[in-house]
Amino acid sequence: MLCMTFRYAEHTLLLEKENMSVPNVAIKLISQAQTCEERFLRQIFVRDQMATWSKQPLIMARADGVHYWDVAGKQYLDALSGIYVVSLGHNNRRVIEAIHRQLDLTHFSPVMHGTNPPAVQLANLLAELAPGDLSAVKFQCGGSEVTEAAIKIARQYHKLTGHPGKYKIISRYQSWHGSTLGSLSASGLKSRKTVNEPLAPGFLHVFPPTCYRCPFDKTHPECDITCATIVGDVIDAEDAETVAAVMVEPIGHTGGIIDPPDEYLPILREVCDRHNVLLIFDEIITGAGRTGRMFAAETFGVLPDVICTAKGLGGGYAPISAMICRRHIADVFWSEEPDNPGFVEGHTFEGNPISCAAALAVLQEIIERDVLANVRRQGARLREHFERLAEKYDVIGDIRGKGLLQGVELVRDRETKEQFPADNPLGLRVGRRALENGLLCRFDPHWIAFGPPLISTDDEIDQMVEVLDRSFEEVLSESGERTATR
Numbered sequence: 257m258l259c260m261t262f263r264y265a266e267h268t269l270l271l272e273k274e275n276m277s278v279p280n281v282a283i284k285l286i287s288q289a290q291t292c293e294e295r296f297l298r299q300i301f302v303r304d305q306m307a308t309w310s311k312q313p314l315i316m317a318r319a320d321g322v323h324y325w326d327v328a329g330k331q332y333l334d335a336l337s338g339i340y341v342v343s344l345g346h347n348n349r350r351v352i353e354a355i356h357r358q359l360d361l362t363h364f365s366p367v368m369h370g371t372n373p374p375a376v377q378l379a380n381l382l383a384e385l386a387p388g389d390l391s392a393v394k395f396q397c398g399g400s401e402v403t404e405a406a407i408k409i410a411r412q413y414h415k416l417t418g419h420p421g422k423y424k425i426i427s428r429y430q431s432w433h434g435s436t437l438g439s440l441s442a443s444g445l446k447s448r449k450t451v452n453e454p455l456a457p458g459f460l461h462v463f464p465p466t467c468y469r470c471p472f473d474k475t476h477p478e479c480d481i482t483c484a485t486i487v488g489d490v491i492d493a494e495d496a497e498t499v500a501a502v503m504v505e506p507i508g509h510t511g512g513i514i515d516p517p518d519e520y521l522p523i524l525r526e527v528c529d530r531h532n533v534l535l536i537f538d539e540i541i542t543g544a545g546r547t548g549r550m551f552a553a554e555t556f557g558v559l560p561d562v563i564c565t566a567k568g569l570g571g572g573y574a575p576i577s578a579m580i581c582r583r584h585i586a587d588v589f590w591s592e593e594p595d596n597p598g599f600v601e602g603h604t605f606e607g608n609p610i611s612c613a614a615a616l617a618v619l620q621e622i623i624e625r626d627v628l629a630n631v632r633r634q635g636a637r638l639r640e641h642f643e644r645l646a647e648k649y650d651v652i653g654d655i656r657g658k659g660l661l662q663g664v665e666l667v668r669d670r671e672t673k674e675q676f677p678a679d680n681p682l683g684l685r686v687g688r689r690a691l692e693n694g695l696l697c698r699f700d701p702h703w704i705a706f707g708p709p710l711i712s713t714d715d716e717i718d719q720m721v722e723v724l725d726r727s728f729e730e731v732l733s734e735s736g737e738r739t740a741t742r
């Protein structure tokens with residue numbers, strides 16, 4: 257503690273004496289040793305495997321627009337918006353000033369007793385922007401908290417409407433809904449679940465619409481969209497009176513940008529209606545404009561009962577998430593006590609004024625600068641680039657996604673769709689090389705994805721793809737892998 261006080265004093269002195277610019281101060285905030293020596297890095301959990309990460313630690317010191325600079329001064333192009341969060345890019349003055357103004361008014365108000373003006377304004381703006389009658393909003397701070405809230409509202413809704421036995425949640429393998437116990441139980445990502453098992457009871461999983469590798473060995477459209485219709489069969493088999501909700505990401509992220517065929521979500525909607533089961537869209541990534549509409553529900557033309565959104569909503573300037581539900585659900589909670597306890601769910605920092613002021617400014621920017629049109633335009637540009645890369649490199653087997661959420665699946669053999677073996681994970685090699693070359697993107701052994709800031713320009717998208725292209729070129733030529741030049 258003494259040490260920290262001393263360092264803080266030292267830092268203040270530095271500011272006064274040298275009249276340093278903010279970026280330089282940020283870099284000097286921690287010493288060179290603290291950025292790379294194990295004894296300092298051991299004090300913090302960052303990545304899953306810290307021993308591996310700490311060999312080449314990445315510590316960002318400042319950011320502007322679509323760029324980051326690490327503590328060593330190296331510049332990175334941010335083709336991932338942080339992690340689908342920094343929707344308006346870094347250093348957006350309008351959002352920063354909105355936060356400053358709110359700090360001067362009030363930085364916190366007690367959720368136990370009420371709310372604050374930015375929260376009421378933001379709820380009303382979201383109600384206006386969300387499709388259909390999605391209009392009652394519960395704020396939280398992160399994605400896991402709102403997917404958890406959606407699970408709870410589904411269960412409470414059925415209890416209050418005379419179906420107390422409806423509690424099961426159906427979601428998909430390979431999905432990610434968060435890391436709290438309920439959201440993790442709904443998730444279908446083996447690598448993150450097994451280690452935490454046993455998880456909560458009442459969660460079932462079905463296979464996702466991975467058309468490129470159909471789990472039913474069928475081909476679209478002759479498949480009759482079995483991956484969607486089977487959800488009805490599962491509800492039947494479980495007994496519909498025990499099933500509360502189906503929760504899906506409109507475009508799955510983990511699993512490699514799982515973009516469903518057009519018929520998929522409308523079929524889920526029909527199945528849920530038929531069985532009095534709520535349809536929840538996890539739009540933690542796809543919400544707030546990423547697919548070129550404010551919500552992916554609009555991109556796919558399907559109205560869910562509940563939308564959960566987070567990451568891009570606050571643009572990374574402050575943590576905020578929102579669960580938005582339809583009128584008929586909200587109305588059930590709007591009656592006199594004691595028959596109705598209301599929606600029993602809450603966290604200390606939900607709807608705090610700073611986060612709500614940030615999100616209001618983010619949404620105003622999206623609307624006034626017509627950011628959604630830019631997402632559609634840049635999404636088309638990104639798709640063309642990926643198609644060009646697929647002509648150049650035959651390790652690109654498939655291109656998927658919408659707007660500024662797109663990725664490529666990597667294969668060793670395009671004909672057979674054989675994957676690269678575990679000891680030669682091409683996606684990791686290319687992604688790591690891209691990082692060395694100054695590009696942040698999402699990479700996995702078998703896929704690579706881009707989710708650039710929604711305000712990215714033509715030049716910036718071109719530069720991001722150029723670095724990816726160079727990284728493919730370098731890795732493939734080093735290992736003598738085939739690169740088709742047709």
Ligand SMILES: Cc1ncc(COP(=O)(O)O)c(C=O)c1O
Nearest residue numbers: 398399400432433434505540541
């Ligand atoms: C689709 C989806 N849902 C939920 C979450 C959980 O959000 P958080 O990490 O903010 O709790 C994530 C996080 O990556 C996500 O991608």
